[in-house]
Amino acid sequence: MPEKKDEELRIGVFICHCGSNIAGYLDMEALEEFTKALPHVVFVQRNLYTCSEGGINEIKKGIVEQNLNRVVVASCTPRTHEPLFRNSCAEVGLNPYLFEMVNIRDQCSWVHMQEKEDATEKAKDLIRMGVAKAALLQPQEPIMSEVTTRALVLGGGIAGMTAALALADRGYEVVIVEKQDRLGGMMNNINKLGPSMINADELVSQKIKAIDEHPKITVFTNSELAAVKGFIGKYKVDVKTGTGTKNIDIGVILVATGASVFTPKGLYGYDGKHVITQLELEEMMKKGLDPSIKNVVMIQCVGSRNEDRPYCSRICCQVAVKNAILIRDQNPEARVSILYRDMQMYGVENEEMLRTSKARGVRYINYSPENPPKVEEEKVQVYHPLLGEELELPADLVVLATPLVAREDTHDLSQLLRVSIDENGFYLEAHVKLRPLDFATDGIFLCGSARYPANVREVVAQALGAASRASIPLSKGSVVVEPIISVLANEDACRGCGLCAALCPYGALEIRETEKGRKVHVIDVACKGCGVCAATCYQHALTINSYTDDQVTAQIEAFLGG
Amino acid sequence: MNSESGKHRVRAKLETRAQELTERLELQSVRSCYICRTCTSSCPVTFIDPRFNPLAILRMVLYGKIEEVLNSDFLWLCTSCYSCQERCPQEIPIADIMTKLKNKAFKLGNAPVGVRAQMDIIKKAGRTYPLDDFDNKKRAKAGLPELPTSCDVVKTLFESETESLK
Numbered sequence: 206m207p208e209k210k211d212e213e214l215r216i217g218v219f220i221c222h223c224g225s226n227i228a229g230y231l232d233m234e235a236l237e238e239f240t241k242a243l244p245h246v247v248f249v250q251r252n253l254y255t256c257s258e259g260g261i262n263e264i265k266k267g268i269v270e271q272n273l274n275r276v277v278v279a280s281c282t283p284r285t286h287e288p289l290f291r292n293s294c295a296e297v298g299l300n301p302y303l304f305e306m307v308n309i310r311d312q313c314s315w316v317h318m319q320e321k322e323d324a325t326e327k328a329k330d331l332i333r334m335g336v337a338k339a340a341l342l343q344p345q346e347p348i349m350s351e352v353t354t355r356a357l358v359l360g361g362g363i364a365g366m367t368a369a370l371a372l373a374d375r376g377y378e379v380v381i382v383e384k385q386d387r388l389g390g391m392m393n394n395i396n397k398l399g400p401s402m403i404n405a406d407e408l409v410s411q412k413i414k415a416i417d418e419h420p421k422i423t424v425f426t427n428s429e430l431a432a433v434k435g436f437i438g439k440y441k442v443d444v445k446t447g448t449g450t451k452n453i454d455i456g457v458i459l460v461a462t463g464a465s466v467f468t469p470k471g472l473y474g475y476d477g478k479h480v481i482t483q484l485e486l487e488e489m490m491k492k493g494l495d496p497s498i499k500n501v502v503m504i505q506c507v508g509s510r511n512e513d514r515p516y517c518s519r520i521c522c523q524v525a526v527k528n529a530i531l532i533r534d535q536n537p538e539a540r541v542s543i544l545y546r547d548m549q550m551y552g553v554e555n556e557e558m559l560r561t562s563k564a565r566g567v568r569y570i571n572y573s574p575e576n577p578p579k580v581e582e583e584k585v586q587v588y589h590p591l592l593g594e595e596l597e598l599p600a601d602l603v604v605l606a607t608p609l610v611a612r613e614d615t616h617d618l619s620q621l622l623r624v625s626i627d628e629n630g631f632y633l634e635a636h637v638k639l640r641p642l643d644f645a646t647d648g649i650f651l652c653g654s655a656r657y658p659a660n661v662r663e664v665v666a667q668a669l670g671a672a673s674r675a676s677i678p679l680s681k682g683s684v685v686v687e688p689i690i691s692v693l694a695n696e697d698a699c700r701g702c703g704l705c706a707a708l709c710p711y712g713a714l715e716i717r718e719t720e721k722g723r724k725v726h727v728i729d730v731a732c733k734g735c736g737v738c739a740a741t742c743y744q745h746a747l748t749i750n751s752y753t754d755d756q757v758t759a760q761i762e763a764f765l766g767g
Numbered sequence: 768m769n770s771e772s773g774k775h776r777v778r779a780k781l782e783t784r785a786q787e788l789t790e791r792l793e794l795q796s797v798r799s800c801y802i803c804r805t806c807t808s809s810c811p812v813t814f815i816d817p818r819f820n821p822l823a824i825l826r827m828v829l830y831g832k833i834e835e836v837l838n839s840d841f842l843w844l845c846t847s848c849y850s851c852q853e854r855c856p857q858e859i860p861i862a863d864i865m866t867k868l869k870n871k872a873f874k875l876g877n878a879p880v881g882v883r884a885q886m887d888i889i890k891k892a893g894r895t896y897p898l899d900d901f902d903n904k905k906r907a908k909a910g911l912p913e914l915p916t917s918c919d920v921v922k923t924l925f926e927s928e929t930e931s932l933k
Contacts, residue, residue, distance in 0.1 A: 592832075
């Protein structure tokens with residue numbers, strides 16, 4: 206319901222006791238008396254819990270009966286409760302953006318428990334500032350944008366294939382872009398998958414067959430992403446294929462580009478023949494291990510958990526244990542020793558696999574990084590801290606467990622997609638626990654070893670999860686965005702310098718040629734309202750809805766005027 | 768280079784022999800050790816003489832150094848108190864393993880002089896502390912019944928047992 210400009214301001218303030226969280230430390234009666242005297246405030250009420258059903262009804266009743274056109278709640282944190290209070294306003298017909306929240310708990314009563322008088326004074330300041338801002342609030346309408354129901358999956362490994370199938374089975378079109386000449390990724394080089402010991406080939410060919418037969422999936426091999434424009438629901442991507450560049454409209458993007466294996470050049474006499482990586486061993490095992498190999502020594506943490514790569518690659522211990530068991534299977538006479546720093550065998554079945562390997566006679570020898578094993582001709586020397594002496598192990602084959610590392614093109618791709626990468630070069634999720642499969646940028650999702658080394662089981666789970674996350678905007682067909690975003694409030698002031706566009710972390714700003722010259726354009730769906738652009742703009746041309754210069758100035762003046 | 772690789776062949780052969788010996792003595796349970804060190808912490812001998820360390824002995828067996836254990840004198844420091852075995856979370860019969868190792872060492876003629884002397888006393892007297900008439904006189908004074916100064920049953924048992932050990 207549009208508000209009339211000249212309408213009389215009627216502000217209602219609801220002060221929350223939050224049980225004793227606030228009322229136990231502030232003088233609530235004094236606060237109420239003080240608030241009643243503030244300009245435009247026509248109604249003040251205290252509640253035990255404003256967020257309770259009763260408290261919410263009081264807000265609604267106040268709006269209807271007192272004909273309030275601005276609502277202020279002085280209580281806890283907007284992080285948890287602002288949406289609830291906004292909805293309550295909307296339910297009785299008040300535009301939810303005419304609501305303002307004041308935090309007198311986390312930022313006042315909780316931190317000043319010993320100083321009741323001063324804390325009450327501070328709460329008064331906070332409420333006065335909130336009321337001053339509320340007086341200037343303007344109604345806003347949520348922004349809607351349509352979503353193209355087509356997903357782009359970057360990477361055709363096990364992660365990409367699983368995610369693509371999950372999305373396509375829900376009826377969405379999927380485009381897979383794979384750099385190599387065939388699907389499968391690193392799985393093509395793997396022998397068997399632990400702990401179930403099924404053939405990797407079987408799983409891969411099963412997935413490839415399903416993809417080939419799926420009418421909703423288009424696969425581009427020998428291809429890569431060349432350009433990305435747009436925002437959630439409306440991406441325009443250029444895919445460079447062997448035959449030319451294809452321009453495709455995309456709704457959501459899934460990054461499933463995987464990782465590569467670190468090559469241990471110059472470490473432990475690596476030569477690719479007698480001293481090999483676990484991945485090379487996989488290929489060897491696929492063909493069948495040379496029966497003359499009687500003594501195998503595996504060394505863990507080669508090139509990881511050091512200064513260059515401080516992280517644990519997590520999956521190498523499982524791979525080593527699996528391969529040790531498989532070597533004993535293929536060649537029961539072979540002796541396998543695993544030299545390790547710590548065994549990373551998380552999960553019930555992996556732990557069981559470790560026990561099985563021990564029972565099958567695989568020997569585990571601890572080494573410390575200060576005193577690493579020495580690989581010599583046909584033998585490995587390792588200092589055993591417990592026995593306090595060097596052990597000499599005969600070795601026909603030395604296998605180095607090297608970590609998964611971020612792919613070389615991760616940096617370029619992250620720039621293209623405007624997403625973050627972490628200190629190890631892997632892609633960085635929006636939140637490690639709360640949003641592990643999303644990027645901070647809406648509409649782009651993440652799964653598999655591109656995020657962090659993961660075993661196939663985890664990759665599949667992540668891929669299904671990411672597909673599920675990506676399905677949300679696809680199934681809704683549109684995205685609704687908070688209108689608290691950047692707006693070009695003063696078009697004439699904008700000089701089109703582009704500083705804001707360069708700094709925007711979400712790619713939400715672009716400079717366009719208009720009749721009036723170069724001007725910034727806000728892609729409202731992509732904007733998160735962070736305010737970087739408005740703070741940067743020399744000309745004060747940009748501003749943020751609900752955080753306009755006027756509103757913020759009014760708050761500051763209210764504070765100083767106290 | 769050739770003599771080097773020859774040495775490794777010898778080493779590999781030794782490894783195989785150690786492995787076979789480990790299997791013959793049925794010591795495979797040492798493989799499930801996860802180095803929690805409970806055995807060593809529980810051992811009253813390690814406390815006094817760190818040369819005897821149950822965990823280190825298990826590791827040596829696992830790493831193919833069983834002959835080194837069999838030739839050692841520290842193996843004989845085990846008092847068979849069973850603390851390690853009772854407390855092992857992986858249920859490795861550590862004390863039983865020590866007994867097996869001692870038996871094997873005995874067979875190889877590696878038992879220390881003291882142990883062999885003790886064996887001779889038991890063979891003769893049926894007990895580690897031999898009784899004679901002087902002891903029985905003291906016992907009579909204290910009103911205790913007389914005890915036999917030799918024990919043929921034990922001797923017979925002992926002989927058939929040492930026979931099997933050989």
